[in-house]
Amino acid sequence: MLPKIPIGSWVSDLVDWIEANLGWLLDAITTLLRFLLDGFRDLLMLLPPLAFIPVFAIIVFFVTHRDIRLAVLSIVGLFLIWNMGLWNLGMLTLALVISSTVVALVIGVPVGILSANSDTVEAIVRPILDFMQTMPAFVYLIPAVIFFGLGTVPGMIATVVFAMPPTIRLTNLGIRQIPLELIEVAEAFGATPRQKLLKVQLPVALPTIMAGINQCIMLALSMVVIASMIGAGGLGYEVLVGIQRVNIAQGFEAGLAIVILAIILDRITQNLIKSEKRHE
């Protein structure tokens, strides 16, 4: 019999080493993410609920090129969340989703661009993405907890890792799908690589990139529920408590609030993709 290859213990050694030697980096990341999360939460909590809801609806109305149905949907949905007494938790969840998505985009879009422009980068990135997407989501929670302890920040880290792959994939795909002639136009008229990226590649790939952002948001929302197991808080925690106490009412209400947020976020981003396409 072959002896068991000690993969598990290697990984755990690595984790120990990182914890011992890269503590400063982990602290810096924690500070940054905390700052981002608190910023978004404070922004969302700036207005009392009944003032926030109409302001939000008006913003939605204009951002989506005057889609009145979406504005009404937002008002009804958010009102229901407030009515169920889940407002503060809902806003925390929303802040978690937004800040995780921002981080995922800030990392994911540039990586997507790099892998679109280089086959070598793509060859390296692709298996990593496969790994990130197929590894059960719960597994991320373990190193996140070890490095960052319990709380919202490790929850965010796990969420970012989980939500980032579609952004990278679709940015890569969007740019690679651009017809060769359009790239040749940029080059034939003497564009620098930077001009080519900003004036041709990104704008032409934008609808696909937007689809990636939409996926990223949806995945982030589903992950914040799982992340509540390590103390990320928000609506996910309510669901968790509901399960643990077999409290159907509590679990269902929190679950419904998550669904409402998901629908609103999805429709807004979908609408942005569509209006982008309409401009073509």
Add this chain to the structure above:
Amino acid sequence: MENDEEPEVQIEVHDLYKIFGSRPEKGLELLKAGESKKNILEKTGQTVGLADVSFQVRRGEIFVLMGLSGCGKSTLLRCINRLIEPTEGSIVIKGNDIVTMSTEELLEFRRNHIGMIFQNFALLPHRTIMDNVAFGLEIRGVETEERYKKASEAIKLVGLEGNEYSMPDQLSGGMKQRVGLARALASDAEILLMDEAFSALDPLIRRDMQDELLDLQERLNKTVIFVTHDLDEALKLGSRIALMRDGYIIQVGTAEEILMNPSNEYVERFVADVDMTRVLTAQDVMKKADPVISCKSGPRLAARLMKEYGISSLFVVTQHRLLKGIVTIDDVVEAVKQDHTTLEQIVIEEVPQIQTDTPLADIIPIIAESKYPLAVVDQDTRLKGIVVRGSVLSALARKESEPIVA
């Protein structure tokens, strides 16, 4: 190439080779040792794109690269602005060798001297027509106001005014390619590279666009390199045509030269189905207008000339060989009897006239109707030659190369 007023050479391609693959030097070595394209691919995995290509293009020419797909015409076009890097050889444009330029010099050169037009139009879908046309100027860093001004002029030039703020997907194929043309013209590049520019258009629109290009060319006098697989298009547009096969240029020449004197069997087969009546013009089939007679001369001279040359009608010209009309033998005999001193009373002024560039296809119905030979005149109605039925027939029958004009 007979006169000295030929415009200067603007593009000179010399011994150009392109080998696709990971080890082009290997392929190049074998190619120069005389190996065939197929053998090189089998032995080394290198694909020969262009082999031993040399030609010159003069200012104001429309130089057509023609051949079937895979013959290397698009590769050659892309070597000229180095969208594809040549493996060996030189491309000298206005005294600068493109091949040895640094990246910055190349960008600069592309921005200012070369415009390109693409088969599928290649308009940026997120930009208005105005911003598409202004693209080259934007890349060059021209101020917004200035570049919109120039873009508007270019849009007007191709007849698209009123569509400045449409989006590309609102336009038809023909209009889209006009935008492509305007984009290339907006940056004032004197060299235009056109890659199958009209191949994606339906036949009627394509013909319009060809006429439009010839018209624009007359006004703007650009140097155009035009890639096409369509022989009729090549014959219509090309000042000169380079026929390509397997990466080699097989023959370069004017439409007539290629049709009348194909350099080998391949060219001959290629041009076999060409409708000669669309290619040959009055200039190719006309005879020298000799004799002619001055309108001041008398009927007796006319009668003698007709008898001497054995003809039954005679063209009458004024002193600068401007066409006046024609006299017939019957009228001349009558005039001699009545002792007229000039031909003025008997000149028939309404004679059919054709221009030197009238295609044979248009001449045939006229000559079938006409009692007299046709007068070939230039823009100032100066008599350049005459066309009789016999010369039309012999031009259609002949495949030899010797020029018909005596």
